[in-house]
Amino acid sequence: MSMSQALPPKPLPRMDGPERPFWEGLQEGQIRVQHCLSCGKPRFPASRYCPHCHSAESQWRAVDPHGEIETFCIFHKAYFPGFVGEMPYAVVQVKLDCGVRFFSNMVGVSNDRLKTGMRVEAVFESATPAIALLKFRPAGGSQ
Amino acid sequence: MTRLRAAVAGVGTTDYGRMPEHDAYDLGMWALTNALDDAGLGFADIDAILVNRIPDYQRFCEIAGMDPQLVNITPGHGRYSGILLDTAVSLVMSGRHEVVALVYGNNGRSAGVAYGGAEDSYGSGGGALWFPYGMTSPGAFHAMMMRRHMELYGTRPEQLAEVSIAFRKHASLNPQAVMRDRFDLDGYMNARMIAEPLRLLDYCLINDGGVALIVTTPERARDLKKPPVYIRGSALQTVFADSTFPPDDFWAGALTSVRKRSFADAGLSHDDMNALMIYDNFAATVLFSLEGLGYCGIGESGSFVEGGTLQLGNRFPTNTSGGHLSESYMQGWALNAEAVRQLRGECGERQVQGATNIHFAAASPVCSSIVYSRDPS
Numbered sequence A: 001m002s003m004s005q006a007l008p009p010k011p012l013p014r015m016d017g018p019e020r021p022f023w024e025g026l027q028e029g030q031i032r033v034q035h036c037l038s039c040g041k042p043r044f045p046a047s048r049y050c051p052h053c054h055s056a057e058s059q060w061r062a063v064d065p066h067g068e069i070e071t072f073c074i075f076h077k078a079y080f081p082g083f084v085g086e087m088p089y090a091v092v093q094v095k096l097d098c099g100v101r102f103f104s105n106m107v108g109v110s111n112d113r114l115k116t117g118m119r120v121e122a123v124f125e126s127a128t129p130a131i132a133l134l135k136f137r138p139a140g141g142s143q
Numbered sequence B: 001m002t003r004l005r006a007a008v009a010g011v012g013t014t015d016y017g018r019m020p021e022h023d024a025y026d027l028g029m030w031a032l033t034n035a036l037d038d039a040g041l042g043f044a045d046i047d048a049i050l051v052n053r054i055p056d057y058q059r060f061c062e063i064a065g066m067d068p069q070l071v072n073i074t075p076g077h078g079r080y081s082g083i084l085l086d087t088a089v090s091l092v093m094s095g096r097h098e099v100v101a102l103v104y105g106n107n108g109r110s111a112g113v114a115y116g117g118a119e120d121s122y123g124s125g126g127g128a129l130w131f132p133y134g135m136t137s138p139g140a141f142h143a144m145m146m147r148r149h150m151e152l153y154g155t156r157p158e159q160l161a162e163v164s165i166a167f168r169k170h171a172s173l174n175p176q177a178v179m180r181d182r183f184d185l186d187g188y189m190n191a192r193m194i195a196e197p198l199r200l201l202d203y204c205l206i207n208d209g210g211v212a213l214i215v216t217t218p219e220r221a222r223d224l225k226k227p228p229v230y231i232r233g234s235a236l237q238t239v240f241a242d243s244t245f246p247p248d249d250f251w252a253g254a255l256t257s258v259r260k261r262s263f264a265d266a267g268l269s270h271d272d273m274n275a276l277m278i279y280d281n282f283a284a285t286v287l288f289s290l291e292g293l294g295y296c297g298i299g300e301s302g303s304f305v306e307g308g309t310l311q312l313g314n315r316f317p318t319n320t321s322g323g324h325l326s327e328s329y330m331q332g333w334a335l336n337a338e339a340v341r342q343l344r345g346e347c348g349e350r351q352v353q354g355a356t357n358i359h360f361a362a363a364s365p366v367c368s369s370i371v372y373s374r375d376p377s
Helices: A020-027 A081-086 B024-039 B057-064 B080-093 B128-133 B138-153 B157-171 B185-189 B218-222 B252-266 B283-292 B301-305 B333-344
Strands: A031-036 A058-063 A066-075 A089-096 A101-104 A119-128 A131-138 B007-013 B048-052 B070-074 B099-107 B193-196 B208-216 B229-238 B275-278 B357-362 B366-373
Touching: A020 A031, A020 A058, A020 A131, A066 B138, A089 B138, A101 A131, A101 B128, A131 B128, B007 B024, B007 B218, B007 B333, B024 B057, B024 B099, B024 B208, B048 B057, B048 B080, B057 B070, B070 B080, B080 B099, B080 B208, B080 B229, B080 B333, B080 B357, B080 B366, B138 B193, B138 B283, B157 B185, B157 B283, B157 B301, B208 B333, B229 B252, B229 B333, B252 B283, B252 B357, B252 B366, B275 B283, B275 B333, B283 B301, B333 B357, B333 B366
Parallel strands: B048 B070, B048 B099, B275 B357
Antiparallel strands: A031 A058, A066 A089, A066 A119, A066 B193, A089 A101, A119 A131, B007 B208, B007 B229, B099 B208, B229 B366, B357 B366
């Protein structure tokens, strides 16, 4: 029996929360974030009002899936038992070129190759048949 | 520039550690009783009470048998120590309240409070959005900042180690501290990683305890039991925009603002400070604070702390109680109590000789800076 079979599931996103359009976008291979219809600025996480101009009018629109690693850390403690099988695991902070940020994980890169400033592109990884997560890999699709 | 007219007349602390027989109300009562005794005041003398982390203000005052004019309650975030001290200064300077009690009670250790995992509520709105990626805990948030600092400025683990080594050395001289066994660089480097680059020894200690402070006017304070410790400067600055993520500037902009305003009001500067009390939820925060407050240049905190700069006997003894890393995580409150006790000369083996001015500061989404002095403005 492999260790991963014995582990509890990892936490899943809340599909009934205000970020639902984002999670639905990932299922369709797009990063959709809220854009203010008054000042045009993108934002994430979701909020009814724009923090910049306070307009309540917004639309979820796809953004370019490229960005860079601003920073990262490596977890050696199992806060979530579902992650025990891949410890130590890295969480990266990615800033997309549109300015919106995410905490995420890298795919296909060992922890010791992570660098701040590394260019990355989105990977849409299935967590369940109904839920995809936004992860990243080095830009260009190569290692 | 505003001349502040406020003083701390009493401080009270409890034991720190694991005390499952005490809830947060009990710990607050224990601390407040000690603070009132320290000041030579009674419960009926309190005009206004601001409670922090204690679950319910009504129940607390019912237990204390007191009916103050003003009451307020605040969430259990460490930034509230600076906020409530600043508020107390405003209350006594307004002339509308004369004796303000600040009461903090924390039974986090016995209650099994977790700062990471499914119950993590740290940050702007809480972090549940990121749990699917395994992102959780204030420690990881600060580890992200420390990694970026290392990559931007070349800061090394051996330099970060100076912070926790110094504070543990101070704790070894403090009978009230929970962790008193000294360690050296090897001990630090061999500590297990939690959220790399932060090791266990870079983390604060979750414990039970309580702290209370009595703030009043300088005139009233001079009539009380202990010599007044004057609050000569105090300033706050929030940093909420985009605060789901760590700040690009390590809070330097806000720290510069609070330092300038509080120093201007105090009529004092860096050179006048005999000791520092710097909010140390994590050792990394101390490095960011030293830069933002202007004790060293931006990016230079690593080399600044080398050679024991923060240790007793050197230029800027910092967190002489052991701080959150080694005394107990009393969320800023015990550091303010330590500042007062140092200025009264009550600190025994860890006393900073001739201490006249002490600077407390906290780097967080609400930055605070408080200047304490033995001498009035």
